[in-house]
Amino acid sequence: MQLLHTIEDVHKVFDTQGSSPLLVTCNDFRDWVCKYDRFPKYLFNELIASEFAKIWGIKTPETCLINVKREHIPNEKFPQLQIGWFEKQCFGSLYLETSKELDHTMVSMFQEKSFRNKISDKTDFLKIALFDIWTANEDRNHNNFNLLLSVSPDNMSFFYAIDHVNIFNMSFLDYGITDLTEDESIIKTDIAKILFGKDRKLTDIVNNLVEMLYICTKECENKLDDILDLVPDSWNIDKVLIKKRIIDNLFSDDWKNQCESNFREFIQSFVAN
Known part of the structure; x- marks a missing residue:
């Protein structure tokens, strides 16, 4: 699984009931939906389910691991994000614009x-x-x-x-x-x-x-x-x-x-x- 890193500030936080993922741009110049270490076991669940789904022939967005750089987390814009959540690799799924x-x-x-x-x-x-x-x-x-x-x-x-x-x-x-x-x-x-x-x-x-x-x-x-x-x-x-x-x-x-x-x-x- 490829490991990417962010190249600019987080674009948005998706307002969901659960993990509130981020929209980020990585060094492959593509946008990714990024889940972070707020609930560590959830990252594992995402990874293993996506790999099992591939075996089943179920369509899921392309996945990767993401390093979100500290300087790309604007505290003034997203004060709810804690720096400590991003000290580990995050789980990314490709953002499907269409x-x-x-x-x-x-x-x-x-x-x-x-x-x-x-x-x-x-x-x-x-x-x-x-x-x-x-x-x-x-x-x-x-x-x-x-x-x-x-x-x-x-x-x-x-x-x-x-x-x-x-x-x-x-x-x-x-x-x-x-x-x-x-x-x-x-x-x-x-x-x-x-x-x-x-x-x-x-x-x-x-x-x-x-x-x-x-x-x-x-x-x-x-x-x-x-x-x-x-x-x-x-x-x-x-x-x-x-x-x-x-x-x-x-x-x-x-x-x-x-x-x-x-x-x-x-x-x-x-x-x-």
Whole structure:
């Protein structure tokens, strides 16, 4: 994973309920959304979830590590930022200028067939939902999609998954792992119903995604050591401990079977009916 550094002052602080990331420009002359050491374990969650998502074929913004230089944190403009938060590498995801964050105001657009026809790989929506069930991501739901709709040069749209700080039931697997509730899944949304409620291939889509669950989680397990090697020592993560927790929880057969069961149940309850 590339390590970049800022070349000018922080542009803005995104006003979010959680990590309040920054918009910065780095030495590759591109803009990045930067999350910092306000919640150290959240940086780990972002990194490992993005690497797992790549294995699943889920679209996420390009990622990197970022050194935010002290002189680029203007205290008079952003007094809420503490210098100590930036003594370690930050986690960066590429800022996608042509994207729009999904919210309830866009439901009416999805109801238009011409708009839906421009969505490429719409099954990515359900793939992300299944990924969330597996990683126990409690923060992507009907109130907070944490999805970007990115438009390509040929005007096709793609779903991008963002913000994974709340995987592992927001607990860093301190207490094991528990099922998502129906209200913690984007399957229980109007958009899921609009996209798939009348799809005659829904059964095949679900079966293919379930098959992918078992294939991709095995590949994630095989690559876990390589992914953990990407975690900077400055984050002070006990890699031996978290590796054991991930193997015992995410990669257990019982958990994967339970994820399949929950996924099918949510689809049946909120999409098929």
